Amino acid sequence: MSGAEQVGDQSRTSPTNPRYDVHRREKIVVAALDVIGDVGVSGASMRKVADHAGVPLGSLTYYFGSRDELLRAAFEEHAETVAAKFESRMSHASCPASAQEEIVALIMEDMFANQRELVLNQELYTLAARIPAFREITDAWMARSRAALSQQFDPDTARGLDALIEGLTLHGALGTHQLDQRFVAAMVGRICPV
Amino acid sequence: MSGAEQVGDQSRTSPTNPRYDVHRREKIVVAALDVIGDVGVSGASMRKVADHAGVPLGSLTYYFGSRDELLRAAFEEHAETVAAKFESRMSHASCPASAQEEIVALIMEDMFANQRELVLNQELYTLAARIPAFREITDAWMARSRAALSQQFDPDTARGLDALIEGLTLHGALGTHQLDQRFVAAMVGRICPV
Amino acid sequence: MSGAEQVGDQSRTSPTNPRYDVHRREKIVVAALDVIGDVGVSGASMRKVADHAGVPLGSLTYYFGSRDELLRAAFEEHAETVAAKFESRMSHASCPASAQEEIVALIMEDMFANQRELVLNQELYTLAARIPAFREITDAWMARSRAALSQQFDPDTARGLDALIEGLTLHGALGTHQLDQRFVAAMVGRICPV
Amino acid sequence: MSGAEQVGDQSRTSPTNPRYDVHRREKIVVAALDVIGDVGVSGASMRKVADHAGVPLGSLTYYFGSRDELLRAAFEEHAETVAAKFESRMSHASCPASAQEEIVALIMEDMFANQRELVLNQELYTLAARIPAFREITDAWMARSRAALSQQFDPDTARGLDALIEGLTLHGALGTHQLDQRFVAAMVGRICPV
DNA sequence: AATGAATGAGGATTCATTCAT
DNA sequence: CATGAATGAATCCTCATTCAT
Numbered sequence: 001m002s003g004a005e006q007v008g009d010q011s012r013t014s015p016t017n018p019r020y021d022v023h024r025r026e027k028i029v030v031a032a033l034d035v036i037g038d039v040g041v042s043g044a045s046m047r048k049v050a051d052h053a054g055v056p057l058g059s060l061t062y063y064f065g066s067r068d069e070l071l072r073a074a075f076e077e078h079a080e081t082v083a084a085k086f087e088s089r090m091s092h093a094s095c096p097a098s099a100q101e102e103i104v105a106l107i108m109e110d111m112f113a114n115q116r117e118l119v120l121n122q123e124l125y126t127l128a129a130r131i132p133a134f135r136e137i138t139d140a141w142m143a144r145s146r147a148a149l150s151q152q153f154d155p156d157t158a159r160g161l162d163a164l165i166e167g168l169t170l171h172g173a174l175g176t177h178q179l180d181q182r183f184v185a186a187m188v189g190r191i192c193p194v
Numbered sequence: 195m196s197g198a199e200q201v202g203d204q205s206r207t208s209p210t211n212p213r214y215d216v217h218r219r220e221k222i223v224v225a226a227l228d229v230i231g232d233v234g235v236s237g238a239s240m241r242k243v244a245d246h247a248g249v250p251l252g253s254l255t256y257y258f259g260s261r262d263e264l265l266r267a268a269f270e271e272h273a274e275t276v277a278a279k280f281e282s283r284m285s286h287a288s289c290p291a292s293a294q295e296e297i298v299a300l301i302m303e304d305m306f307a308n309q310r311e312l313v314l315n316q317e318l319y320t321l322a323a324r325i326p327a328f329r330e331i332t333d334a335w336m337a338r339s340r341a342a343l344s345q346q347f348d349p350d351t352a353r354g355l356d357a358l359i360e361g362l363t364l365h366g367a368l369g370t371h372q373l374d375q376r377f378v379a380a381m382v383g384r385i386c387p388v
Numbered sequence: 389m390s391g392a393e394q395v396g397d398q399s400r401t402s403p404t405n406p407r408y409d410v411h412r413r414e415k416i417v418v419a420a421l422d423v424i425g426d427v428g429v430s431g432a433s434m435r436k437v438a439d440h441a442g443v444p445l446g447s448l449t450y451y452f453g454s455r456d457e458l459l460r461a462a463f464e465e466h467a468e469t470v471a472a473k474f475e476s477r478m479s480h481a482s483c484p485a486s487a488q489e490e491i492v493a494l495i496m497e498d499m500f501a502n503q504r505e506l507v508l509n510q511e512l513y514t515l516a517a518r519i520p521a522f523r524e525i526t527d528a529w530m531a532r533s534r535a536a537l538s539q540q541f542d543p544d545t546a547r548g549l550d551a552l553i554e555g556l557t558l559h560g561a562l563g564t565h566q567l568d569q570r571f572v573a574a575m576v577g578r579i580c581p582v
Numbered sequence: 583m584s585g586a587e588q589v590g591d592q593s594r595t596s597p598t599n600p601r602y603d604v605h606r607r608e609k610i611v612v613a614a615l616d617v618i619g620d621v622g623v624s625g626a627s628m629r630k631v632a633d634h635a636g637v638p639l640g641s642l643t644y645y646f647g648s649r650d651e652l653l654r655a656a657f658e659e660h661a662e663t664v665a666a667k668f669e670s671r672m673s674h675a676s677c678p679a680s681a682q683e684e685i686v687a688l689i690m691e692d693m694f695a696n697q698r699e700l701v702l703n704q705e706l707y708t709l710a711a712r713i714p715a716f717r718e719i720t721d722a723w724m725a726r727s728r729a730a731l732s733q734q735f736d737p738d739t740a741r742g743l744d745a746l747i748e749g750l751t752l753h754g755a756l757g758t759h760q761l762d763q764r765f766v767a768a769m770v771g772r773i774c775p776v
Numbered sequence: 777a778a779t780g781a782a783t784g785a786g787g788a789t790t791c792a793t794t795c796a797t
Numbered sequence: 798c799a800t801g802a803a804t805g806a807a808t809c810c811t812c813a814t815t816c817a818t
Contacts, residue, residue: 024781040320040324041236046808047809058812059783060809065810119324122316122319122320122323126316130234130309139370142369159365159377160358160377160381160384166360166365167364171356174319174329174336183354186350191381241791251800252799255793255794261791261793427712429624433812433813434812435811444780445780446816449815450777450778450779503712506711507708510707513756516756517697517700518621527757530756544769547765548769552749554752555744555748556745559724559744559745564721571742575745579772579773627786639804640789640791640803640804643788644802649787
C-alpha cells in the first residue's frame with residue numbers, strides 16, 4: 001500500500017536533506033518501540049530514539065511535542081498491532097472449539113514470542129497503572145479483546161478467557177519453565193463451559 | 195541511641211547480620227516502596243526517597259551502595275509481603291473447597307487493594323522482564339505461590355489457578371468495571387477439577 | 389482578496405512603500421506587542437507571535453527578516469503610539485497652566501493605564517540600555533516629548549517635567565499605593581516656575 | 583570581615599577540588615550580576631554565569647535550585663547595594679539643604695555611573711513589571727529610599743524627590759546629552775519647598 | 777510570493793554517585 | 798561511622814532560522 005506510492009528511494013527526499021519525509025513520523029514510532037523494548041521506557045531517551053530512527057533529535061519534538069506524546073503514540077501503535085493479531089486469530093474461528101484452538105496457538109506462539117513484546121506489554125501496563133492517558137489505551141485494547149472473544153463465547157467465559165490468557169502468557173514469559181501446549185489447552189478448556 | 199542497638203563488632207561487618215541501624219535501613223526501604231508506588235521506579239530518585247524517609251541523602255548509598263541495590267531490596271521486601279499474605283490465606287484452607295474460597299477472597303480483597311500495590315507489582319514485573327536480578331525475585335515469588343497452591347491442588351491446577359489469579363487481579367485493577375465476586379468464584383471453580 | 393490591495397509592482401520592492409500585505413504586517417506587529425506585554429521580550433518567541441497573530445510561522449521572517457527586526461518594528465510602533473498620545477495631550481493646551489493640567493491627566497490616566505503598556509515601556513528601556521538600535525527609538529521618542537513640552541515651557545522646565553513624568557508614572561505603576569491627583573498636581577506645579 | 587577568617591588562598595580548598603567552598607554562593611551571585619549587566623537577563627544563561635564564576639554548571643542549581651531563584655538572589659543583592667549607597671548619602675546630610683546637595687551628587691555620580699548599573703536597574707524594573715516576586719524587591723527598595731528621604735523632607739516632598747531622581751537618572755543615562763549639574767540642582771531645588 | 781517542515785545549537789534542570797570531613 | 802557538598806553527564810525541550818516547494 002504505502003510502497004506503491006513510492007517511485008524510488010530518493011523519489012521525494014535526498015538522503016542529505018530529508019525535508020518533507022512523509023514516513024518520518026512512523027519511523028520514529030517504530031524506533032521508539034524498539035528502544036523501549038530494549039531498555040525500557042525509562043531508558044528510552046529522546047536521543048536514543050532519534051539515533052535509532054536515524055533522524056535528528058529536534059525532529060522528535062517537532063513531530064510529537066513532548067516525550068509523553070511520543071510514548072503515547074508508540075503504545076497506541078503497539079496495542080493496535082497486538083489487538084489486530086488477536087482479532088485476526090479469532091476471526092479464523094468458526095465455532096467455540098476452533099476458537100479454543102486459536103487461543104492456545106495464540107498463547108503458545110503469538111504472545112511474547114520475543115523479549116520485545118513482553119517488555120512492551122509490561123511497560124504499557126506499568127504506565128497504565130499510574131497515568132490515565134495510558135489507561136485509556138489499555139481500556140480500549142481490553143475491550144477489543146473481549147469483543148473478539150465474545151464472538152464465540154458468552155460474556156463471563158470471554159472475560160475469564162481474557163484473564164487466563166493474560167495470566168498464562170505473563171507467567172509463561174516470566175516463569176522459569178516453558179509453557180506446555182497440553183497444559184495450556186487443558187486450562188483453556190476448563191474455562192470454557194461444556 | 196542508635197549505637198545501643200548494635201550487638202558487637204561483627205554486626206558491622208557480617209552481611210547476614212543486621213548492620214548499622216536496621217531501623218533506618220528498613221525505613222529507607224519502605225520509603226522507596228512508597229515513592230515508587232507514587233511516581234514509579236523511574237521517578238523514584240535517591241533524593242525523593244531520602245526526603246520521604248527523613249534521612250540524609252548520603253545514607254542511601256551508605257546503606258545500599260547504589261540505587262540498583264536499593265531497588266532490589268525494596269522489591270524483595272514487596273514480594274515477601276505479598277507472598278506472605280498469600281501463604282497466610284492458603285494456610286487457612288483445609289480442603290480444596292475452602293481453598294477456593296480463600297482464593298476468591300484474595301482476588302477480591304487483598305490484591306491491588308490500593309494503587310500502591312498495583313503499581314509496585316507492575317513495576318516489578320517490568321523490571322523482571324528485562325533484568326535478570328529482578329527476574330530472580332519474581333521467580334522465587336511465583337514458586338512460593340505455586341507451592342502454597344499445591345497444598346490443596348494438583349500441579350496443573352495450581353499453575354492454572356496461579357495464572358488465573360494473575361490475570362483476574364490485573365484486569366480487575368486496570369479494567370473499567372469492578373470485579374464481581376460471583377464471576378470470580380465461577381472462574382476459580384472452573385479451573386478446579388471436580 | 390489580499391492581492392487587490394496591492395497598488396503596483398513597486399509596492400513589492402520599494403522599502404518605503406507598503407509592500408506585500410500591509411494589514412498582515414501590521415497584524416504581526418500588534419500581536420508581537422501583545423505577546424511582549426504578556427510574557428516579555430524574552431518570552432516572545434516567533435511561534436507565539438505567529439499563533440497570536442493567526443498567521444503562518446514562515447510569514448514572520450518573510451515580513452521581518454529576523455526576530456530582531458520584528459522587535460524593532462514593534463517597539464517603533466509602541467513609541468509612536470505613546471508619543472502621539474502625548475503630543476495630542478499637549479496640543480490641547482493653550483497656556484502653561486492648562487498644559488500642567490494636561491500633564492497631570494496624562495500621568496493619572498494615560499500612562500500605564502494597563503499592565504501591557506507598563507511592560508512594553510520597561511522592555512523597551514531595557515533593550516535601549518544595551519542595544520544602540522533601540523536607543524535610537526527612545527532617543528527619538530524623548531526628543532518628541534521634550535519638543536511637545538517646549539511649546540509651553542522653557543527648556544529646563546521641559547526637561548524637568550519630562551523626568552518628573554517618567555519618575556512619577558514608573559513609581560505609580562510599580563509602587564504599592566495608587567497615585568493621588570492632588571500630589572501629582574502639586575509636584576508638577578513645583579517644577580513649573582511661577 | 584570575611585577576609586579575616588581566611589588564612590590564605592588555599593586555606594580550605596584546593597583549586598582542583600573546591601569542595602566546601604564557602605564563598606561560592608556569593609561568587610555566583612556576583613557573576614550573575616556581571617553577566618546580566620553585560621547581556622541582559624535573557625542572555626544570562628546558567629552556563630554563562632557558571633563560566634564567568636569559574637564554577638561547574640551543576641553547582642548553580644545546587645546552590646539556587648532554579649534560574650529564577652538565582653535571578654532573585656542576584657537582584658536582591660543589587661537592590662541592597664544601591665539602597666545602601668543611597669542611605670549612606672542621605673545619612674551624611676544634617677539639614678534639607680545639605681540633603682539636596684547629596685541628592686544632586688547622587689544623581690550626578692552614583693547612579694548609573696556605569697553601563698552595568700543602568701542595565702541592572704532596567705532589567706530589575708522589567709521583571710518587576712511582570713513578576714510579583716521581583717516586585718517585592720523593588721517595593722522594599724523604594725520604601726527604603728523614601729524612608730531615607732523622609733529623614734529630611736516631608737512625605738510629599740520625599741515621594742516627589744524619589745520620582746524626580748528616578749526620572750532624571752534614567753533620562754540622564756538613556757538620553758543623548760550629559761546631565762548638567764546646575765540643571766539637576768535647580769530641579770531638585772524646585773521640588774523642595776522653601 | 778508564501779509557507780511550514782526541518783534542524784542544530786543551546787536552554788534549564790535532574791541525578792546518582794563521590795569523597796573530604 | 799555518617800554525611801552532604803559537589804559535579805559531570807545526560808535529561809527533555811525551545812527556538813530562530815533556513816529553504817524546498
